[in-house]
Amino acid sequence: MTSLRRAALPLALLLSLASLSAMAQDDDRVTGAHKTTKLPAVSVSANDWRKYLKAKLQYQLPEVDGPRITVTKKTTVTHLDDQPTVIGNNLNQTLARTPGVLVSEQPTPTQFNFSYRGIGNPQESEFVLVMQDGIPLEGDWMGFPTLYAFPITQSLSEVQLIRGGSSLLYGPEPAPVINLVSRRPAANTPLSVSTENVVGEHGLFSSYNVIERNQGAWAFCADAGYVHSDGTRANDDSRNRQADLYLAYTPDERQQWWLDFHAISAVSGDPGRLSYTRWQQDPRTVTTPYNRNWVNRDQLVLGHTRDLGGKWSLEAKLWFTYQDLVSRAAKAQLPGQAPPGSTTLQDDAFRTYGTDVRLRKNWGHGNAFTIGTVLYHGSDPFRQWSSPNLVAARDDHSGVQILNQRRSTQYASLFAENVFRLPHRIHIVPSVRLERERVAVDETVHPPFLSRPLIHEADKRHMPLFGLGLGNDFGHGNETYFNVSQGWRPLRFFDIAPPFSNLMQGHAAQLSKTVSWEAGVHGAPVTGLYYDVSVFWINFRNRLETRYINAIDTIYVNTGDTRSRGLEAQLDYDIFAPTQLAGAGQHLETFFNASLLNARFTASAIPGQVGKTPAFSPDYLIKTGVAWRNERVKLSLTAVTSAAQYWQDSDKSFGSGLTYMPARIPAYTVVDVASDWQISHSLRLLAGVSNLANRRYFDRVWQNGLEPAFGRTWYTGFALTY
Template sequence: MRNQHIHTRGNSMSINLQNSFMPGFRHSALSVGILLAFANAGAWAETPLGTDMAAADNTTRLNEVQVKDKPWMWNIETKRAHLLPEVDGTKITVTKKSTVEKLDDIPTVIDNNLRNLFAHIPGILVSEQQTPGQLNVNYRGIGNPQEGEYILSLQDGIPIVSDWIGFPTNYYIPVPQSIESIQFLRAGSGLLYGPEPAVLNYVTRRPDPSREFGGYTENVIGSHGLFSDYTEVDGTSGQWEYRADFNYRQADGQRDNGDYKVSGGDLHLGYKLDDTQKLTFDLHAYRSDNAQAGRMSYTQWIANPNLTTTPDNRTWVDHDFAVLGYENHFNDKTQLEVKLWRGYHDQADRSESLTAKPVPNSTLESQKYRFTGLDARLRHDWGQGNAFTTGFTAYQSDSPWRKWLGTNLVVDQYDHSGTPTLRQDRSTDYAAVFAENVFRFGKFHIVPSVRFEHEKLDVDETLNTGKTGANPPVPLIDKNYAKSVPLFGLGLGNDFGHGNETYVNVSQGFRPLRYLDIGSPFGKTSPSNNDPDPTKSTTYEAGIHGWPAKGLYYDVSLFEIDFKNRLESQVIDAIGDTINVNTGDTRHRGIEGQIEYDLLAIGDRSNDGQHLNLFANASFLNAKFTGSTLKNPNGTSLVGNTPAFAPHYVARAGVVWAQDKHYKLSLSASSVASQYWQDNDTGTTAVLGQPGYLPAKIPQYTVVDFSGDYNLTERVRLLAGISNLGDKVYYSRVFQNGLEPAFGRTYYAGISLGF
């Protein structure tokens, strides 16, 4: 199934051709002319590099001469369905472990079901919650999954977190219907996009080049009052292309005060200046209104997994950003991509103030982020298959943080009539320059990489009643922090046999300090107590992947990540005050693999467009503390402990049965081993000051999902699915103040109409 090229999402059955003007095109941006042009060299199209970059839309049959003269074209459609091109536009990805999930190959994902969305991507741990307001994931046991801070999330190469450096939380996820594919890059991705050790890049759908106007609308209903609508239109006319979509969904939730409303839209305009230049404009808008039913102790969860502990808490998020793009193919060897973006993230949280009992008070918290970024990249091909890339990234943001205390438990997100209790002004300045080169020596290739990062944070606190009311009073925060970090990477690879390749990658990374790391407003401690160093990482990965037969793809690798100066929140007194400190070092070792095989991909013989794709992937992990400044409850070192949220395995398997233009049916299972939720590998006996209990480990769980699309006619499609088929009662999110249950069995059904 992975080798099909028919775009059926809108039931218009149009051929999903890649833009011939720029193979592998991603959103890019308008800018002033930058960077050098490099010397001419050998014929690009006659090397493995150039051919691998080309789209494989016309390569369903390769004659003997092509295979002999261009062996890298062997089974290219299978390769491209699972793996990024070796040089993707202006980015070099060869020798870096990557996974591609093409959403047209699976049934429609409804309501951002993350288990279905990431089913074909090995290793991602999803910490599940019942409202769709944030992305909670981690990878290979690196950090708390909360809000996905340890994985950089991008949309068409642009960061979509709240504040890229100072507060990299994920409260916006693109609606799956608007996404063509998901790219997941490990380790060396930090030298492509930023310092993080892994990157999720959501690639937006492109306009259909074969029509002037078309689209579809989709409406779905489901459990707990779910209603979901998605509508899109797109087309191409002359030099212009356009695409617009709108989405809306709402539900009552499984628990009281578990309702949510989410809406958003995307707009893309493109204008081809000539055969070598193109301008683009993209606008993304998102709104969410999510109730927060609250966390509970394990004892409460056993008694009633649908208990609501916070009947009035709520979170509102607005996330908007616009991207201007410019790209230029100066010739067949040199191309430039530039992206300029401007965005706004507004987040408000309403919560009952626990410290104000018995008087019922609520806190309204507002965090706003205004950010601007510029990214420019140049690629030049030279010699026999070599390529050089270089560029820079600049980013600036301002983030005021405000809090008000009042007696209205249902205060609106814009009602600031309460008493001000916190006022912080925060800002980020970030810049990076980078360069990579792929050298080819026959079937062997080597990729050295370098990136230089500079980060500057400022936090200025002018009001904090928790500190000024302390006895004695605590100074307000007025801190700035600056750090410059060089990063290096090296990749090696070798093509062998018939569609097989080895890869080795060693890459450095680091986690920039956040606002909370240098200027936390919580607690009554001196600001000088918050003075940690940034976390650094080195990733080693060696593996082999291949596409030795049509429809067959495999990838298996060994990895080790050395994580130095981990940052954690440490409780420092009896009333729960915390500071962020360096807690020690961890080592993460394991093996990760995936295999997918379309059993009906039988060469050139007709199979009536049918596909029976079996898939399985797993990440097996052994993570340990190798150094520690913290202590276990018995006073011993954490050395030898397993870090929090580092299960020994994350595994998925399933089958997708499909026939082009007719149906797609998917049955998949996700299984996660038990895992500790705090680094001291113990539980707790109190939650929010009340008698309670949280076990040391989140129990193992396995969840099965079914989904399907069925075309009644060329333009009418039915959608249906059952999530958590066995109605498993489980949880995967735990904090010091309690756990959050996952969804039980849920259903959905709907219809899509093309036009």
Template sequence: MLPLRRAVLPLAVLMSLTSVPSAFAQDDASQSQGLNQSQGAKKATNLEAVNVIANDWRKYLKAKLMYQMPEVDGPKITVTKKTTVTHLDNQPTVIGNNLNQVFARTPGVLVSEQPTPTQFNFSYRGIGNPQESEFVLVMQDGIPLEGDWIGFPTLYAFPMTQSLADVQLIRGGSSLMYGPEPEPVINLVSKRPAPGTPLTVSTENVVGEHGLLSNYNVIERNQGAWAFRADAGYVHSDGTRADDGSQNRQTDLYLAYKPDEHQQWWIDFHAISTVSGNPGLLSYTQWQQDPRTVTTPYNRNWVNRDQLVLGHTRDLGHNWSLEAKLWFTYQDLVSRTANAQLPGQPPPSSTTLQDEAFRTYGTDIRLRKNWGQGNAFTVGTVLYHGNDPFRQWSSPDLMVARDDHSGTQILNENRNSQYESLFAENVFRLPHRIHFVPSVRLENERIAVDETVRPPFLSRPLINEADSRHLPLFGLGLGNDFGHGNETYFNVSQGWRPLRYFDIASPFSNLLPGHAAQLSKSVSWEAGVHGAPVTGLYYDVSVFWVDFKNRLETEYINEIDTIEVNTGDTRSRGLEAQLDYDFFAPTQWATQGQHLEAFFNASLLNARYTASSIPGQVGKTPAFSPDYLLKTGITWRNERVKLSLTAVSSAAQYWQDSDQSYGSGETFMPARIPAYTVVDLASDWQLNHSLRLLAGISNLGNRHYFDRVWDNGLEPAFGRTWYTGFALTY
């Protein structure tokens, strides 16, 4: 809260004087009149007038909340942490989970694109490979979206963006607020029916290139003590290559009961089901010759994820409040994988059917105490458990069904994870508009792997390994409000990456480590300034430095045997900037609901290895650390139109830590992913109260590029694609 710039009376006194109900004012007047009459003709004394002048801090706060999280968001303290919020309702509808559009206003988040919707790949500031977002914590409503948050932190499911209200990005201190990974947290906030919403039904139907068919339906109501929202979505695509087709289904149900103004109960149910072909990765030479080449025509992936959440908030009185969540998640990953083959070659002789199931349970309980003049204290705990069997079968049937286990079992592991955390933070408000936030979090992790069947080509003993880790995390934030809606902030905080199942013993290697590697830890420093000093303008500029210690990497002993070891340390430093300006905000057009907003954000990154057990590695650039990542666009919106033109531009980047090319001829892969710029156009047109038209073009310039590379090849990105459709609301 910003204090008064100039005031003769304190703000609390002023508010108490100006908020006296009229009835009490009339009583005071009557008493005064009676007193004057009783005192006869005594002469009244005229006091000198007092002028009170104050700036309304609320207009600055409201402007900043368009782009960042509240300083105290329920039981979470975000002041002095760098946060960015994208309100998806302020831009056109995102069709087909175009993640470049979803994260266009989110600085620094690198999207490694995969057209098949069974893996989602994000990275940030060069801290780890984006494959399956293993180094980024992705959550929905504060609950992890990973398969197993601790033992297998991979992202295979992502909700349809039509069901999301906001995208929150939290850096510096994110591990202290939510837990591992190093940084950041991407929190997806689900849509809720606004208070007073009558019974409303809507349907959205879209068609597009590559056989795109998208359908999304909603029914919702929020009146009285009860609120609910239910949606169902379906997306089909033929993809850009043979064996690239996919189907994605989603169902959500939200039911809330508010018996009084002091408490609320709610139930959330999310179900995602996706099936997709896997046409295989290509060498650079194959991609140049024909990006539609298929190398694995028999491969297929199935993903099913169901989650049930029970939540409760309550005002406990005496300035205490409670937020509690209890959840259960079941996720099943099934893949059918055969060796790659080039066109004209004979098919492989067998395929591997792999089934990984994740049954995870968790609870998150947080308390907040408001005290003093704007101070807040939060304390909480997280308890988590995962039971995650891992099985494989070999079958001569290259088209074996996902539930056909008639083949020869070649792997069977029982895996489980356990995680407990206790944390606390406090924001202290000091004179001269200074505030500081100390944070502490105590972490405990335990994972175990018990193997009963090992792959037949191995001779090692069966795996029976377990490991536990305990560590404290600390953080400190400082801030100062100045001028009209500006704030400087500084944050230093620790983070970590949990030990995974594969880190204690690889199921596909003959080597068993004598002990698990050391934990990967981070220390993040960030200092910046942000604010909304004039109408329509928001800015946020910061410099950062992240030290990441004990990076875990796979070290090859020979063609078969690998071991997970600590290979070294990296340092990431740079500048991150965001600028948004609404040209219509200072004009009368803003009162008519007209907005013409331009935005630009940039991440300038310098990342290097500072220590390594690999000879010659020090000084090299870690994989997926582009020198710059630029995002910009312009959006025109009013009650009837949302029209947006956005662009994402990335510098060239290495795709592996060695910074080296490999192979030759048909197998050649260059050391770097070439730089690329992709432009998207999207629009919503509300013709009347019921009918809305949708249309857009992705990759407007038909850029021929890729930005996802794995050990055995690259994934071609989409070329130019279009969509069009309509939505009806009743």
């Protein structure tokens, strides 16, 4: 706005002078005192800054996104409508345009594994905060921050990635936040029904069905999805069901009420993990033929937004979530060996409640102030039974109970941010967040092989967080940004009370904390081009690890500090954008993003650990592709390339012979092709091939072995809209 005023002042002055000159000339003509003098022509032009802002919003969040300030925070937005339909939750395709996020692939849909910039093992995404519409998807956000449920991709409209400052916006976890935005019916949508049905290799069948309407004051959308796969090994089958309901009421332009209901149910076999030697010999080997996992997650959300007047606005959410994780797990056996004598049924339930209330005040010339609070409570019983029936049903509790714990969490936060707009297009964003966490475990039954007393532990922590962002707009649609922010990892149930160890913690370990620095430049300087390049440095203090004292006893201790630094770059270019083809709805986009990472231990209680590379910290992660789309076609070719990476912090190989595991996960490149073809207004065809080159690889390893990734797989199907 300041720049527009500067441009308007000389323009107004020129117009005034021209008017005075014309008046003087008219007087001269009347009196005849002077001859008419012709002045040189003056050309006045101005750039419309809005076109640059609109171009950037195809790839990043608005600078003030409702009650959230994201300017000076590095953000990436993937609009899923701009790419072909993702089938079977292929997360490499879903996140192909999301730089730096490492997907550790697990074929069964009951665990989802992400990591970022070498901060923590991706197992169940414990070090990444994954949300849906700003509400955590974890089992228990504080005590058990694991990701066992993920919405079917067809039900999402976009994926948002927020790096530094994410903890100040949303709360615990070092960084980043992955926020999944649910699909909503567009304005003025008449009553419509659609069904999508796909078949593919390994017994794949996927069905997604929607009915929606958005006209007048009311809007609704209901969907139901089902995905089945036989997998690539025996006992690798899976079934995933999902249902969603969205109901919104907008009585006037100043307010809206909405209700969201999400239900996810997944069941899958667990064929077991393999040593590297076994994987080379036969990747279809099954080591746990009787094991099985069940996941159920139901969530109800009530939301409200309102313009309060006086440039104040409100956004409030109230939610309840119930999630149940049930597993049947017996000891591993190799082909030809006798089956184990018993299995363990585990029931891990989570009942969580939360509210998120945020206010925004617009003031001055482009300034904005936000303030809010989050309150959260979890009640999470944890139970186990031992049964001689290796195929016991999920609710069969007739065996001997070997564990019973009552667990609870409480969390409260208060936070505020302000963006100050200064002269010369400079903006400053100071942030503060005050947090309190309490975690408690009360045990009534412990495993019979333990001799320790029953656990009755509770621990609470207070955490102030601070951040500062600086930015400057320059040129045509460019911006430099700098952000330094604190973050932390919540205290978990296992951190204060390991349930399967004889050793008592005595006191909980210190909290794991991060300080993230990031500086970069991004923009859309010419038609069709967007770029974002930054350097980052993350100090992660008081890493918490499991230390094995003997074959049974473990303890969770602070083992040291790590440092992650590197460069992250993103480049998107629509080749057709500067041409007349863009006016006809044609787009040919090429994209490339890369994360270059150097991560090291800088301090450790473990001898010889300093200088080693943390697990799951590849030196580079590259994602690239090309996509063609218009009103009838969406066609994409994408590739993900990862450098070799250690799978454990020791950087050492494990075992020998048939139990051998190398120190590193080998480098790999995976190429996918996907397409949507709109044959008519109501008929759309879908087809694609994942892992086009049939690359044999793995990128998921745990202490008991690796999980083979899918080879080349195909799918085809159709969608009808009425």
